[in-house]
Amino acid sequence: MDFDDTWHPATHPSGAVLPVLTALSEAFPHTRKFSGLDLLLAFNVGVEVQGRLMHFSKEAKDIPKRFHPPSVVGTLGSAAAASKFLGLSLSKCQEALAIAASYAGAPMANAATETKPLHVGNAARHGIEATFLAMLGLQGSKQILDLERGMGAFYVNYSPKVLPSLDSHTWLLDQQDVAFKSFPAHLATHWVAEAAGAVRKHLGPPGRVLIPADHIEKIVLRIPDVQYVNRPYPDSEHEARHSFQYVACAMLLDGYVTLSSFHKAQIHRPQVRELLRKVELEHPPDNQPNFNTLYCEISVILKDGATFTERSDTFYGHWRKPLRQEDLQEKFRVNASRTLSFDTVESLMKIVEKLEDLEDCSVLTTLLKGSSPPAESSKYTEYNLSIAPSLLRLTNM
Incomplete structure (x- = not known):
């Protein structure tokens, strides 16, 4: 639909990450549960990695001409999110990113065709596949992010920097919000x-x-x-x-x-x-x-x-002029109701508002599939109906 959220430098950060985490949350036996907080942290890591990679290139600051960014950095964001969610070691995370880099890249010539949405879908799929391959022992170059013949193959003026640790308090996500579109078309x-x-x-x-x-x-x-x-x-x-x-x-x-x-x-x-x-x-x-x-x-x-x-100079929905809460709510209702029932849509909104308190985030996936959540999730119906902006990312799946 081309409704994806947009960040700067230019990419669609959520579509490559959220489907991976909702899929993983229901892929394991019920003895292993992932909390809403687990999902939020892994989601933020997946988005943050994309932003850091984009900041390695001056070319990436402008609207892309050669490669569609979600197919490049989104693939590595997917792998980073999956690696964090599954608790991989530092070494395995490096391998996952290296493998993901060999999956990355799609030409801009396929923009404005039915194939463009496939770029984001492939980013999600290939990132999680790279993570599984790393878990199975497949190896790649641990310098993949540092080399012009690595990630530098996608961008000119590629100048990598050391990635900060999670506790460094220098998250790009703290410095700038994303843009949410009010209608489904190219951001420009x-x-x-x-x-x-x-x-x-x-x-x-x-x-x-x-x-x-x-x-x-x-x-x-x-x-x-x-x-x-x-x-x-x-x-x-x-x-x-x-x-x-x-x-x-x-x-x-x-x-x-x-x-x-x-x-x-x-x-x-x-x-x-x-x-x-x-x-x-x-x-x-x-x-x-x-x-x-x-x-x-x-x-x-x-x-x-x-x-x-x-x-x-700045449209309504841009990160400098964000959509109001009630317009975010309405956007989600309109889009989600094409597939889900009214009650399911309202339940999703309530749960996402307090996602960090969710004990088992497979409840979220159950609702996205249009099924009734388990009985123990009924307490979430008491939550306030206001919706966190991150909920809009669900509409990009």
């Missing part, structure tokens, strides 16, 4: 949507039809030069999710962008195709492809000469 399109929404207020009242498309002479988007999100005439939902042009036109026409905005019937509306023909892109030299600094400016020029311009 969210700046476009916010700017286009601001322009639309000049063109008609909320909830009303936009002025006729033939009254619009031109739509100019001033955005970073990101070629795989430059798709003038998207033909599929995956292409539309990676199209600056389509997201701008959908927002101008409808006043919103949601999951249904990417259905094929919506993409091929005559009004949309007409507006797409009017879109022009400009790439200001100060607008670099970096999720921490990029902006979008949109100008709509009418045939009578009137021009309306708006700019977004």
